[in-house]
Amino acid sequence: MSQRLRIAYFSPLPPARTGIADYSRELLPCLARLTDITLFVDESADVSEAISGEFPVHRTHAYARMRWGFDIALYQMGNSSYHGAMYDALRHYPGLTVLHDYGLHHFISDQTIAQNRFAAYVREMGYALGPAGIELACQVRDGQRQLPFFEAPLNDRLLQLSLGVLVHSDYVRQQLLAQKVPCPVEIVAAPIASYPAVSRRAQLDWPADAVIFGSFGQVWREKQIEAALRAFARVREVAPQARYLIVGDWAAGGCDLPALIAESGIADFVYCTGQVPDLADFVSWIATADVVVNLRAPTVGETSATALRALVGSRSLIVYDHGWYAELPDEICLKVAPLDDEALLAAMLKLGTDAALRNTMGQRGREYATQVHAPQRAAQVYVDFIQRILANLSPGHPDVPS
Amino acid sequence: MTTPPPDPLDQLRAMVTLQEQGFRSQVPLIGPLIARFRELWNGVATKWYVRPLIQQQNAINQQQVALLSAQVAGLRDVVSRLAVDEARLHHQAVRQQDHDEWLIDLDHEQVSLTRSQAEFAVRLIQVERLLLEIEQRLARLEPIPGADSEGS
Numbered sequence: 001m002s003q004r005l006r007i008a009y010f011s012p013l014p015p016a017r018t019g020i021a022d023y024s025r026e027l028l029p030c031l032a033r034l035t036d037i038t039l040f041v042d043e044s045a046d047v048s049e050a051i052s053g054e055f056p057v058h059r060t061h062a063y064a065r066m067r068w069g070f071d072i073a074l075y076q077m078g079n080s081s082y083h084g085a086m087y088d089a090l091r092h093y094p095g096l097t098v099l100h101d102y103g104l105h106h107f108i109s110d111q112t113i114a115q116n117r118f119a120a121y122v123r124e125m126g127y128a129l130g131p132a133g134i135e136l137a138c139q140v141r142d143g144q145r146q147l148p149f150f151e152a153p154l155n156d157r158l159l160q161l162s163l164g165v166l167v168h169s170d171y172v173r174q175q176l177l178a179q180k181v182p183c184p185v186e187i188v189a190a191p192i193a194s195y196p197a198v199s200r201r202a203q204l205d206w207p208a209d210a211v212i213f214g215s216f217g218q219v220w221r222e223k224q225i226e227a228a229l230r231a232f233a234r235v236r237e238v239a240p241q242a243r244y245l246i247v248g249d250w251a252a253g254g255c256d257l258p259a260l261i262a263e264s265g266i267a268d269f270v271y272c273t274g275q276v277p278d279l280a281d282f283v284s285w286i287a288t289a290d291v292v293v294n295l296r297a298p299t300v301g302e303t304s305a306t307a308l309r310a311l312v313g314s315r316s317l318i319v320y321d322h323g324w325y326a327e328l329p330d331e332i333c334l335k336v337a338p339l340d341d342e343a344l345l346a347a348m349l350k351l352g353t354d355a356a357l358r359n360t361m362g363q364r365g366r367e368y369a370t371q372v373h374a375p376q377r378a379a380q381v382y383v384d385f386i387q388r389i390l391a392n393l394s395p396g397h398p399d400v401p402s
Numbered sequence: 403m404t405t406p407p408p409d410p411l412d413q414l415r416a417m418v419t420l421q422e423q424g425f426r427s428q429v430p431l432i433g434p435l436i437a438r439f440r441e442l443w444n445g446v447a448t449k450w451y452v453r454p455l456i457q458q459q460n461a462i463n464q465q466q467v468a469l470l471s472a473q474v475a476g477l478r479d480v481v482s483r484l485a486v487d488e489a490r491l492h493h494q495a496v497r498q499q500d501h502d503e504w505l506i507d508l509d510h511e512q513v514s515l516t517r518s519q520a521e522f523a524v525r526l527i528q529v530e531r532l533l534l535e536i537e538q539r540l541a542r543l544e545p546i547p548g549a550d551s552e553g554s
Contacts, residue, residue, distance in 0.1 A: 003531060071527060094520040126506045127513075134502050160513050163520060182517075393524050 005035040005386055008063060008095070010086040011076035013041055014048045014279075019217075019305040020078045020100055022279055026193040028055065030379035035386075038070065042085040060085040063093065072096055072386055077158065079107045079300060087111065087158075094161040096386060098188075102172045102301025103153035113147075128156040150298050159183075164389040166382070168303040169324035175301065184392070186385045191375035192308040195280060197287035204271060204288070210243045211352045214289030216282065216306045219250035219257060224295040224320075224339070226260060231345040233264050239352050242269070247285040249275035286310055290358055291351045292317045297338045299323035307333075311369035314362035318347045332365035411467070411474055418463040420456045422448065 011024040031037060039057045041047055047057050073095030075086050112121035118141055125133035129152060139145045159165060159181040167173050168190045176185050213232060219225050232244045250257040261270050276282050292310035294317060303324045310317045311332060319325040321335035334351060336343035351358055425440040427433035
């Protein structure tokens, strides 16, 4: 096709406090150089002026009557409540789906059970798992078992509807191939932009030689902050100048962080910022840490924007060795076996006591992230993939009946 | 063939009426005389005091047995109705499962149709773009007949 692609782009957008809004903020300028983009957002969502000044923005419900004006709909789909309206649109008008999380059980339960629509949850479980899924859902309703968040990804409907799926890791791609999804699946390295960041170290009143460990983003149970703080308490026995920085909202994640810190006896050596106002502030705090401890277990196949921002910011990084994280090159981060406290302690001690290693790793990480995860590179993968989907569906293609 | 266990209710029915017992004596020769004497003496007390009590107790027993019989009959009826309901429930559960499977199949079919519809929509849009492109090219190649004369 010689003309520019016209894309209907569905995504949460800034100021929404979700990683996918930031993802779109960083991808859109590059994608807009190659295609014509119209944005579609939830009925009640705000859109920052920086975005609405650059792109036409419409409410999701308007897409039904506008859809003939676009070559394809593109859905940025994640596992949070920000994706409710777009999921409804996707169910009626499928297109290209960018799957940010392999598992969508949290999202589905939020859209069904949390809204007193248990029958809709039963339907999704039945769709994915057959009659056994219905039985399982009934057991959940009767309180006989917990929601199977990690056992049932509940992504089947979305995958079977989509004309193509973009994912951010081979880990997720392999799972989709095992599910025999009926459409092309392609990997795109998650785009990450580099921002000027100023370390906030001076604000902290900590010793000049303090090695600062840090964890960033919303503090959920899966982020394993408890394991990180346990290991930190032991690191201090060897490196008493070590400090820990926690940046992000902890109240919403159901974690009593102050109590946890007090119990560990490290209250004087840990600083929690709470929720920070914007991305600029967030990256500045990342720049403040020497070692970013970015754990997640279990994983739902997510890509961590925090890990990528740490790499772009030349920070040394510790992750669990599974999911997308396992695909990061060994020379840019330390990977430890999931939930292995001793391995985590060893990694923290290694980076906490070796400034040269931190610097080397940080520089390599920055080189890797700025090359592989460059937004313009991701934008080109998007365009190539869309064109491939359209070519497969075009009149004259051998798969298309005449 | 094994004999069925005795029905406790029948056993109870057999015992419902209290019987006055006759007096006997094992004493040789004068035994019948003693028994006769006791019977006469007992007749005085039984006639006026014990016999009404026996009659009252018999009436109570008969009522109790009648009540129990009615309850047992009721219970038997409930049990047989439960068996029917249970069979019906089982049948319903099987039908419900068939229904669930049918709905799941329909759901999958609907998804497949929606996807096909989306594919056709994409193709249609591409064809429209192609046609528009062709029209534009044609317009550039061939001026519309009479367009010049109208314009001049």
